[in-house]
Amino acid sequence: MSTALTLDQLPVREELRGKSPYGAPQLDVPVRLNTNENPYPLPEPLVARIAERVAEAARGLNRYPDRDAVELRTELARYLTRTGGHPVAFEQVWAANGSNEVLQQLLQAFGGPGRTALGFEPSYSMHSLIARGTNTGWISGPRREDFTIDVEAAREAVAEHRPDVVFITSPNNPTGTAVDRETVLALHDAAQAVKPTMVVVDEAYVEFSHGASLLPLLEGRPHLVVSRTMSKAFGAAGLRLGYLAADPAVVDALQLVRLPYHLSAVNQATALAALEHTDTLLGYVDRLKAERDRVVQELRALGLDVTDSDANFVQFGRFDGPGGQHAVWQRLLDHGVLVRDNGVPGRLRVSTGTPEENTAFLEAVREVVGSTPDTDPERPGGEDRQKDKEQKV
Template sequence: MTALDDLPIRDELRGETPYGAPQLDVPVRLNTNENPYPLPEELVARIAERVGEAARTLNRYPDRDALTLRTELAGYLTRVTGHEMGPREVWAANGSNEVLQQLLQAFGGPGRTALGFEPSYSMHALIARGTGTGWLSGPRTADFRIDVAAAVRTIAERRPEVVFVCSPNNPTGTAVDADTVRALYDAAQAARPERGALVVVDEAYEEFSHGPSLLPLLDGRPTLVISRTMSKAFGAAGLRLGYLAADPAVVDAVQLVRLPYHLSAVTQATALAALEHTDTLLGFVGRLKEERDRLVRELRAAGCTVTDSDANFVQFGLFEEEGGAHAVWEALLERGVLVRDNGVPGWLRVTTGTPAENDAFLDAVRAVMKERRQ
């Protein structure tokens, strides 16, 4: 049988493994940052209605530019952030990963580099590699904040064409303040005075944050991009709908590399139905924020070190001995609870679940911590 390394794949892909988290059949799965609440029945019925309407014209290609959907997404952003947006400033694709891929296809590529601040969302580096874009890892402080002074120096020295900022950051949950983004944006433009550099703020978890969106920073910053998703706050991970907000010229740029008719009529119909039920879905977000804060309190009470979180997940540890984090991961799994081992030394990440799921997780953690103390 032919092995992967026997194939004429690109050299930078050799030895790599696909992105993904374990999909195990256990009672409590809290490892992929999904929204644990099923869509309400009235929304399911509305999705069926809209998809049924779309099905009547599936012999035709969908709206190539998804203009109706982009208009509704712009309206949603305007309402929740207070920053006026129009459809020409919004672009949608199959999950925020495709949005990021299109941005790197347009602004990255061979001979160009992207900079991110690790640990962070690992798909930033993987998509960079997949598009032939060089990858640079920028500095963070011991508490997982971006080291602004060191980051500005790195940008000046390495002159990346694309800079990624994740806020709230995955897997740490830490948010990034507006002053930090302003400093990184200014440094990136100064390093590339001829045409500037693209700065992408990944706000996949923004609806769960204590603080405001960074969307208002778009004003006067033509190469700043805000990326978002419907997978988390909208409880629609299976939908695969991501979107960006940016200067209309950036939207024009990603259309140069998008595949023809990339967003199906069924996807567009489902997303439009979900947007009709925004208030209901964001009500679930309020519950999850309360549960997330409870997880932080109870994990600390159990003797864990916990990173302050603005997302729908919590990073906890600190299991400093070699292999300690993975040993705790295995001990929790033995008790029927699946969390995420991201490979950050000493740390694990748990998604906020339903109250019952969180109770089961916390009971398992307390038992494991008691064993460790003994």
Template sequence: MTHIDDLPVRDELRGQSPYGAPQLDVPVRLNTNENPYPLPGPLVERIAERVREVARDLNRYPDRDAIALRTGLADYLNRTGGVELGVEQVWAANGSNEVIQQLLQTFGGPGRSAIGFEPSYSMHSLIARGTGTRWIAGPREADFTIDVEAATRAIAEHRPDVVFVTTPNNPTGNAVPAETIVALYEAAQRAKPSMVIVDEAYVEFSHGTSLLPLLAGRPHLVVSRTMSKAFGAAGLRLGYLAADPAVVDAVQLVRLPYHLSAVTQATALAALEHTDTLLKYVEQLKAERDRLVAELRTIGYEVTTSDANFVQFGRFEGPGGAHAAWQRILERGVLIRDNGVPGWLRVSAGTPKENDAFLDAARDLIKEQEHNG
């Protein structure tokens, strides 16, 4: 049987592993930052109605420019983000990962580079490599914040074509202040100028506000979003961005023809009709997230302040470190995420019952460590 190493794969892809979170058949799965609440019945019915309407014309290509969907997304951002965006400032694709891919195809590529401040969302570096963009791992502090002085030095030194900032950051959960984004943007403009992409996949769960208002007067700034988390629509695969109209025009140079199916557009439009209901689930998850942070600290764990729908906790040292702790929690029927950040694990906020099961396992782990200690 032929092995991947026997194929003429590009050199920068050799030895790499595909992104993925292994799913296991256990009672509680809190490892992929999914919204644990199923879509409400009225929304499911509305999706069925909208899909039924477009199904009559599936012999035709969908709206290539997704005007109705982009208009709906702009309305949502204007209502919740404190901005006034037109349809020409919004673009949508199959998940925020395709949004990132299109941006890197447009502004990155062979002979160009991108920087991100790690640990952060690993798909940024993977998509960079996939588009032939050289990846640069920028610095973070021990508490996972971005040191503005160190970050601006890195931008000045490497002069990247694309700068990634994830806020709230995955997997650590902490948010990045607006003044940090402004400082990095200004440094990026002095260096190249460069595109700055702010990944706000989890912003609806934040204690603070979106950075969308920073777009005004900053034509090289992009804010990317997703419907996978707050909208509870991970299976939909719908991501979008807000930026200067010229950026939206630019990414259309690399998008595939008719990249968003009629069914995807119809489903997303139905979800936007139920925004208020879906955001009530977000409020529940924010409360559960805050409960996880408080109780984990009470139990005795160190916890990174979280503005996302997940919590990073630790620190795990000794034999096996974080992975051994992950295994012990898994043995209690709870699957969380070992992201490879030394000494830390990540748990997604689930339903109250799921979170109780996790906290029970976390308490048992502390007792076991104390007994063996």
């Protein structure tokens, strides 16, 4: 009788031993606000259009799909040109199964053994995970206490480590902070001064931003890449469609590492249908931005420290009492609300949901904050709340 092996008994690569896969808890609770999904289902006219396009694609499933996704990349280029403030040609666009595969292909082409990637943490944890998966060395760059990038310290890190790839996430996940164009330009120029370096601006949440896209910075900068996703603003997390804009030579490089026929005909058809309904879907984005701003305002009214957000989520805290932020995460879960503990000390992240979901979250926070010990005078409102508790006693 055979004995089942454990993961540690398998001959996996050493850098994978003891690691955990990426993933947020998937729990059956009334209010799930932990994965930055768009809470609005796709409108029925779009669902019908998807059915039409997929039915058409299904008639040809005995054949491989368009290997280069020409029609889809053309429509994505049109969308970027219309909304990004900069003309983008089909040859500059590449698409894959979610932005994670786009990022993986970038590191397969420009990272790998003997090469390194640098990111500014806390940031999107998949950057470092994909680096590890592609055997690319990972370097954690500095951020200030307010989670913005310290440009001078970042320049020094680039000069010291000489990375092959630099990741800049704007708006940043999990903090929600956007990066201004001057910072991106400074880091891009610092990197190129050392050696030819790919600089990847991850704009997964840019449609929710108060500011403009960094797409115009592509002009004259062949080592700059802007990556996007249809998971967030398009409300299509289940589609798994990511894309990027860059110099055509970058697209050529990614075709060296992409798997044959990597985008299915069904995925391409579904994405094309969604792009036909861009205006409707961006209308949902406007609703979510308004709700995000309401959540920020009400959390601050409760005396919590809330990071400025340009995304469809909000980072809030600080929770420095017994158990830290994870204890507060559990108390919120006990109230039927699931948020995200990203491991940022004293902070949690909440996705923007429907008005009803956001109200339920805020009511849970009021209950939890009122029962959470807090003697930290550095936390906004913490000292006053502690005095109030002492007076009541």
